[in-house]
Amino acid sequence: MGETFAMKILGRAAGKKVREGEIVFVEPDYVLTHDNSSAIIGKFEATVPGSKVKYPKRLAIVLDHVIPAASSKNAAGHRKIRKFVDEQNIRHFYDIGTGICHQVLPEMGLVKPGSIVVGSDSHTCTYGAFNCFATGIDRTEAAGIWITGKTWFKVPETINIDITGSFTAGVSAKDLILTIIGDIGAGGANYMAVEFNGPAVAGFRICDRMTIANMGIEMGAKIAAFQANSVTDRYLEAMGVDISEALWSDNDAEYTRSYEYDLADIVPVAACPHQVDNVLPIQELPETGIDQVFIGTCTNGRIEDFQAALEILRGHTVHSDVRLLVGPASRKEYLKAMQMGLIQDFVEAGAVILPPGCGPCLGAHQGALAPDEKCLSTANRNFKGRMGEKDAEIYLSSPETAAASAITGRITDPREVL
């Protein structure tokens, strides 16, 4: 019987053949932490006072969650992190404005196909887009890995998702992954690896892969991964990343479950409050007026997302009842968007541009909602209270749907305005 991607990658790291369910100890290639590094530093220092990080080159620290600091308490946290970075010689440190961690790590060439990346952030699964075994851990475990360089994994079972066909107009990767999550459920892939296979994958751009892998955790997945191909090779080689260690499942690998999707069947959908798996076709939604639209985050804050939104938005203005917020995923994406005139187009349409970072996604600052307000967001999570107010409602959609809705002031199928 063949092996799955998860078995192969954990087996190689553990230096032996592994079976599903087995516990293995491995040394991750990178440990990502962000603003929460200040709390992790506290744990590190309390556990091994005066010690050095075991593998400083394997740490990646990105300040992105609450930037610029919203309070002096945040600012003190950021300062503590900068000091630690200096003392411990952390080379891969990216200060505020570089971008959202999950966009920055690929941009900086830290996501090598076939590598293991852990992060004290649940959307670390994003790097599955680049053939990484990438998964979230908590702060305590991050501190543990800073100290020991290693951690344990249970070798997961694998779900296979086979994708064929191509998208119809107005439909994109976000609609696909929301549809999948709606079918599989918020816990349907709990503890499991998810692989995306099938002929349609060859046609996915980097941004499509990232949008899809990013949301793996919303169905509980431990990792959500793609095979490396010419698209990822070209992107990574341009940054000098070693692509020689990519791995993928054998043809006769055994999957615990399999699903099939034809992209031609996917329609614009939204995840409705307060669960990501509460997914409905936009056409089946009752009339839903909105107060705020947010286009950004590690799920959909890239150039292609902005282009897709602007194709709909150009020539229109944002509805007078709606605030449109746009957050580039990174400085690089921001610069590209400026050079291409996208930022100007957004501003002309009435948008407010936010600094490259998480922005309103986690409800800690910018763009917070008032009680009973409704926000349509291109983010990955619509939990109650997520954007700072438990009596607000968050809907999740593609950038296309977000743009169409910003024009009409209610959640709108983008095909209506195309």
Add this chain to the structure above:
Amino acid sequence: MQVFCYKQDDINTDLLFPGKYTYTCSTGPEILEHLLEDLDPAFAKSVKSGDIIIAGENFGCGSSREQPSLGLRYVGLKAVIARSFARIFYRSAINQGLLLVQSPEAVEAYNEGNEVEIDPAGGIIRIEGRTFNFPALPSEMLSILADGGLLNHIRKEFSGGDER
């Protein structure tokens, strides 16, 4: 001993500890103020050491923030018994030294007001005279739990000179 029963599925980390406090609250007392705030506003005031939570499927799904597991451990919660747990939360609980028990049967059997007893070493839950077994944890996890969490476990390894 009190039992807090939240049998609905998919209780997420924002319900256990709202994200807006993630970067301002990290110690036990700070976390306790907002623990389960949007799920059960009465919880933080009434929870005591030795209490138990009963929950449905996929408890703790969502963010990797550790305030939920750290906070529950801080108040001395004896265990969470659920139909199932979200993976990162499960890991995080072990890292904090908080006992999680997966037993859909026990969750099913529990009715309000029932007495619940847990014997972690024996892998047994008792509810009103009925017993339910749960599978023992792998030894790696048991030793982390026994040491009171991952960092205590590492501290012990280091001071013991056993640097593996």
